[in-house]
Amino acid sequence: MSHTESVGRTDFDRLMIPCYAPDGFIPVRGEGSRVWDQHGRELIDFAGGIAVNALGHAHPSLVRALVEQAGKLWHVSNLYTNEPALRLASKLVAATFAERVFFANSGAEANEAAFKLARRHGLETAGAHKHEIVAALDSFHGRTLFTVSVAGQPKYSAGFGPPIGGIRHVRFNDIGALEAAVSANTCAIVLEPVLGESGVLPAERAYLERARELCDEHGALLVFDEVQTGMGRVGELFAYQRYGVTPDVLTSAKALGGGFPIAAMLTRADLAGHLGVGSHGSTYGGNPLACAVAEAVLDIIATPAVLAGVRERHERFSTELRRIGAQTGLFEQVRGLGLLLGGVLGEAWKGRARDVMRTCEEEGLMVLQAGPDVIRLAPSLVIDAADIDEGMRRLERAARRLRDEAGRACDPDTVLITGVA
Structure with missing residues (x-):
């Protein structure tokens, strides 16, 4: 099949391993926040590639960075370093608490590195007993065996043999449960500042503050998975800055590359030393193409104008979602931070998020x-x-x-509409 030969959605079912169930249309071009499919139909993109396309589609600065780097150097492996990786690492360090950076290709890989670092740190500072990880129920950290084991969602870890042991799960935002789970055996508490995949539920500040205290008391590492909340998504460069709670380790991916695959684990220098030469690695991690694009993304997002714009757009989105909820009953609550928003479906549509997504797509909207x-x-x-x-x-x-x-009209006066600023 040549690159000019026609392909369609049925070819997915014929050719691809069926671990995905993609929609019926195939996007072929994007510009800003608009996408066009194979038949020229235009859609508005409120999905952002699952929080990846932080600057929309085909942003000129990202295209320029990619094309310029493509004419210079694509790949050299981790036997050598490269200028784009060093520039990007320098800017990430300057913009955060971190002093050291490890580059990978996906959020799962960044989290894998973070979890391995936490266990190595625990074993080397306290002994073999200090290997337990405390994480939240219904969290999401990736699809490797380690990351699905840390996430408290059996639907992702079941069917692949015994999960990795030494992991304790507690209810999100439950300080008492967190306190009961952490002990001298704990090497890390792993949290998403906003529980993204399981309902867009922001952490309470007191919960994250207590997690920080518990880690300090027990010599454990506080790991924030900011794969979804990072890179301006919540109105600060990273969510930890909005909460005022600094982790020991932070993971970033998704929006870091604005659509080009890249991820990073950020940490302090004293912790980085526990992953010495040969202890971990990634063939493509720190790839010059990815790092050149990510540097351009960071240069744009890490500006007062863009971050303030996220906060302003939050208000516009929230107001409209509440209005639609009040008038139609579709949403009973709107929550989230910045431009990571969740519309909780009203009683008549509980369990029907997929149907709502499909209807939105039929109206030319990606959610x-x-x-x-x-x-x-x-x-x-x-x-x-x-x-x-x-x-x-x-x-x-x-x-x-x-x-x-559904054949029912909703009285807007009976619908509770609340939100999180």
């Missing part, structure tokens, strides 16, 4: 789900007002269709 009861939005951080307004019109049409198809 996500976060579990069966929540619609998740993670649009471009620089999406313009016209695209927000048009996307909301399409979302409202979808909501009214769903209401009409």
Whole structure:
């Protein structure tokens, strides 16, 4: 098959391992917050590639960085370092608490490195007993065996043999449960500042502060998985800065490359030494192409104008989602931080997030789900007002269709609409 030969959605079922169930249309071009499929149909993108396309599609600065680097150097392996990796590492260190950086290709790989570092640190500082990891139920940290074991979701770890041991799971935002789980055997507490995949549920500040205290008391590492919340998504460069709680280890991916695969684990110098030469690695980690693009992403996002714009857009999105919820009953609650938002479905649509997604797509709008009861939005951080307004019109049409198809009208005075600033 040549690159000019026609392919379609049925070819996926014929050729691909069926671990995905992609939608019926195939996007072929994107610009800003708009996407076009094979038939020229235009859609507004409120999904952002699952919080990846932080600057939209085909941002000129990212395209320029990629093309320029493509004409210089693509890959040299970790036998050598390269200039884009060193520049990006320098800027990440300057912008965060961190002093050392490890580059990988995905959030799962960054988290794998973080969990290995936590266990190596525990064993080398206290002994073999200090290997337990405390994590949140219904969290998500990736798809490797280690990361699905740390995440408290059996649906991802079941069916692959015994999960990795030494992991304790507690309810998110439950300080008492966290205190009961942490002991002298704990090497790390691992948390997402916003529980993303399982409902877009922000952590309470007191919960993260107590996690920090417990780690200090027990000589454990506090690991923040900021794969989804990092790189401006919540209105600060990283969520830990918004909460005022500094971790020992932070992982970043998704928006770090703005669509080009790259991830990073950030930590302090004293901790980095526990991963000495040969203890960990990645063939493509720190790839010059990826790092050149990520540097361009960071240069744009880490500016007061873009971060303030995220906070302003949060208000615009939240207001419209609450309005649609009040008028149609589709949403009973709106929550989230920055441009990571969750619309909790009303009683009539509980368990039907997939149906809502499909109806939105039929109206020309791309959205996500976060579990069966929540619609998740993670649009471009620089999406313009016209695209927000048009996307909301399409979302409202979808909501009214769903209401009409259900044969019930919702009294807006009976719907509770709340939110998280």
